[in-house]
Amino acid sequence: MTDSRSFLAPGTQADPTRLVFVWNNFGPMHADRLEAVAQRFPAAQVHGIELFDRDVTYDWVGDDRPGFDKITLFAMDEAPGLARRTLRLLRAAWGLRRAQWFLCHYERPEVLATAVVLRLCGARVFTMGCSKFDDKPRRARGEWLKSLALRPYYGAIGTQERSTDYFRFLGLRRVASPYNTLSIDRMRAQAADVPRPTFADRPWTIVARLVDKKNLAMALEAFALYRAAGGQRLLNLCGNGPLEQALKKQADDLGIVDAVIFHGFVQTAEISRILASSLALILPSLEEQFGNVVIEAQALDLPVLLSDRCGAREMLVQDWVTGFSFPHDSAESLAGYMTLLDADEALCARLATGARASAPRGDVAAFAEAVATLACPD
Numbered sequence: 001m002t003d004s005r006s007f008l009a010p011g012t013q014a015d016p017t018r019l020v021f022v023w024n025n026f027g028p029m030h031a032d033r034l035e036a037v038a039q040r041f042p043a044a045q046v047h048g049i050e051l052f053d054r055d056v057t058y059d060w061v062g063d064d065r066p067g068f069d070k071i072t073l074f075a076m077d078e079a080p081g082l083a084r085r086t087l088r089l090l091r092a093a094w095g096l097r098r099a100q101w102f103l104c105h106y107e108r109p110e111v112l113a114t115a116v117v118l119r120l121c122g123a124r125v126f127t128m129g130c131s132k133f134d135d136k137p138r139r140a141r142g143e144w145l146k147s148l149a150l151r152p153y154y155g156a157i158g159t160q161e162r163s164t165d166y167f168r169f170l171g172l173r174r175v176a177s178p179y180n181t182l183s184i185d186r187m188r189a190q191a192a193d194v195p196r197p198t199f200a201d202r203p204w205t206i207v208a209r210l211v212d213k214k215n216l217a218m219a220l221e222a223f224a225l226y227r228a229a230g231g232q233r234l235l236n237l238c239g240n241g242p243l244e245q246a247l248k249k250q251a252d253d254l255g256i257v258d259a260v261i262f263h264g265f266v267q268t269a270e271i272s273r274i275l276a277s278s279l280a281l282i283l284p285s286l287e288e289q290f291g292n293v294v295i296e297a298q299a300l301d302l303p304v305l306l307s308d309r310c311g312a313r314e315m316l317v318q319d320w321v322t323g324f325s326f327p328h329d330s331a332e333s334l335a336g337y338m339t340l341l342d343a344d345e346a347l348c349a350r351l352a353t354g355a356r357a358s359a360p361r362g363d364v365a366a367f368a369e370a371v372a373t374l375a376c377p378d
Helices: 028-040 082-095 109-120 140-149 160-169 184-190 216-228 244-253 268-276 293-299 312-316 331-343 345-362 364-375
Strands: 018-023 045-052 069-074 100-103 124-128 155-157 174-176 204-207 235-238 260-264 280-283 304-307 323-326
Touching: 018 028, 028 045, 028 364, 045 082, 069 082, 082 109, 100 109, 100 364, 109 124, 155 364, 160 174, 160 312, 174 364, 184 268, 184 293, 184 345, 204 216, 204 268, 216 244, 216 331, 235 268, 244 260, 268 293, 280 293, 280 331, 293 304, 293 312, 293 345, 304 312, 304 331, 312 345, 323 331, 323 345, 331 345, 345 364
Parallel strands: 018 045, 018 100, 045 069, 100 124, 124 155, 155 174, 204 235, 204 280, 235 260, 280 304, 304 323
Antiparallel strands: none
């Protein structure tokens, strides 16, 4: 697709000392990123705009930290319509129109309207995301519409090759990486006082929403095969969602209900503690643009078993070095890797060393450098 944006005003009025970031809601990893940007640009004013004070998908606690100014447009209970969301976001944007802007959710009408107005005002506008062409079946009309929605943007922050290539396919030429990052130091500090269990006592852990695309039914089948082959470890399942009762019934039907611990949604501090005492993270998704929990696991020296559909595989998981990748539709393959790690403490130690070495690739310092690549191209 060609890059045809000449009808828009050039960004000569943008102020390089003001940086604005827009997300639906600020969880811990979003605050991590802005804290890192503020450290990378100590003379800049860093602003974060969240559309809502809570997230409809994740029950994480909102995060406010020194170093950046956070603006919340709505309480979730307000349920504003499109017109009201657009006007409120445009009002916030007008006061910061000479800044450099990094917006997530380019597909939303209110974000598109804001990007167009900002660009016409001379702001430098970038998008952020981690979608890949192969996430799902694509249609030409839909891709063409996306390319139109991206025309106001100077460039994008994506995550590694498949994500950045997708942005280029949609018409953006200036693309930096990585987007998916969080604070390695924060994750480690949250688990600093957690004693490491003996090798035999470390459970498997899954951190995921209980929805179809996370492929948890297959993971339970694999865990049942692992247990049937003599495996004794437990399985932590951290997350909430509409499939909770169905998964509990499946675990009961498979005879593993006493070996699966359903934790419900767990905040980041407790996630650190659970991962720190685990043998490995399992991420079996059918569709996973990235999988930030892989960074969390590697921050705590954990090997990762993840499906071939997970974007984090490209950036963070190398077979026999940091973990293993398995076919998303093969419970037998996942069970085989579980059995392999279960019996080989030396292999797990080697993978843990690899995970620790890989973790900095997902640290927020890398996100701050991606911002610098776009905000300060010279």
